[in-house]
Amino acid sequence: MRRPFARPWTGVLATAAAATVLPLASPVPAAADSVIVGGSPVQVSDSPWVVALSSRDRFGGTRSGQFCGGVVTGRTTVLTAAHCMSDDVLGLPMNRVKDLTVIAGRGDLGTSEGREIPVREVRINPEYDAYSNSGDVAALTLAEALPEGYVLPMAGEGDPAYKAGTEAAVYGWGDTTGAGDYARTLHAARVRVLSDAVCEEAYPGNADGTYQAETMLCAGEMEGRRDACQGDSGGPLVAQGRLIGLVSWGSGCGRPGSPGVYTRISAVAKVMRARA
Template sequence: MRRPFARALTVPLAVLVAAAVLPLASSAPAVADEGVIGGSAVKTSDHPWVVALSSRDRFGGMRSGQFCGGVLVARSTVITAAHCMSEEVLGVPRNRVSDLKVIAGRTDLRTTEGVEIPPSSEWINPDYDSRTNSGDVAVLTLSKPLPAGDVLPMAEEGDPAYKAGTKASVYGWGDTTGTGKYPNTLRAAQVQVLADAVCEQAYPGNADGTYMAKTMLCAGELGGGKDACQGDSGGPLVAQGKLVGLVSWGSGCGRPKSPGVYTRVSDVVKVLQQHG
């Protein structure tokens, strides 16, 4: 997810995680009590569709190598942010990361609960634009299916879950303060879907990025305080029991008048149908 870190220009959220951890860290990141930004602890047993992307070779083993989030949308299908698979995030070309895994059912990254499944194949949206972050989605096909009951449905175009003012929740293991403090356990924060006009005003096409309503969704709180942050990229924004967004980019974490921008899942559905 693109956000600045003590500078004006935005960069993908996952990039900042890579910068903080690479080369391999010799000690664990600081642990915060809150979650995401302005969130609280939750359990993967209650939200089994939330998964973590892991590479211990690239990000160390203290937190299971977690660097991005993802969402189980079919028994063998996880979607995440396209930028999570980039060399900018991983530090090396994707084909040089041999230990990429999807971790499911692990609330606390310090434990061995749940399962770790390597992808059998990957697909990165060929229409992803790294300059604007439009089309920020990738698909990981798991080498072993997960239970059907763990799957989260995707909200298609016209679903009322996209209506401005709808309550939503964002999930992840990312930075809890905007200053590089990463929790060991899964967190969630309640936000609300915001009108496209709010994000168009916040991100009109300057150095902070360009909001494109066709492929993006705006969510947060106008006064700030609740948001996704570094390390949450690719994770789910859920409203009315359906997936509506993937953590993508924004300016800062939880800042007033700088809401989070998410990949719009209704567009993801169209992209996946188009590319088969």
């Protein structure tokens, strides 16, 4: 079953092969010291460019209202998945969400550390296709600037970081088992960039979805285990110190033969810059 990785369908790093649709209600957070299969806790100070998208009005105070992830690509710019801004995820039109914020520098969502910065503007990729998830990216403009050290560079077209077999890491606060066990602390999982041929074979255009190499890439392990999951949408896929993808969609969580699919940054960066 194809699904985007945002909470109503939207975790890092699951290994279970669950394909159950999760409800919109905020889940019970996993214990901060629980054993994480497929990923492990990381310090946000080591990856300050990872941020959480929050709306307590829509998702409650548990876990600081987190519902998607994002990545800092400019001092006042955060990229996330376009589908995170949809009515399906937010439960109402985006312009009616009055407390949309980006939380930076907070690894543990149960604390008040870091900064909560209001989102001043949301720009959806004009080429985003909600049916196929092609071009699944939105740019958020922050009301306050973050330090330059929070900015993660983006990998352009032809960058070796996109090469099949490259080691990468995906980050998020979402489901860690595929069964609704949401993390309270930031986690990361090591994955590998997979070839377009492998991704096309995994998603040839059946009910699980269609892989489009021009705007997507996939990563994980063909035997399953490490993967993004519900709650991780919009979070970064990082290779060789550069942003190469945003968590977008997949079939189940950590299922053999069903790697996670990401928005290809080289395909959308130019479009988003042109609208800046």
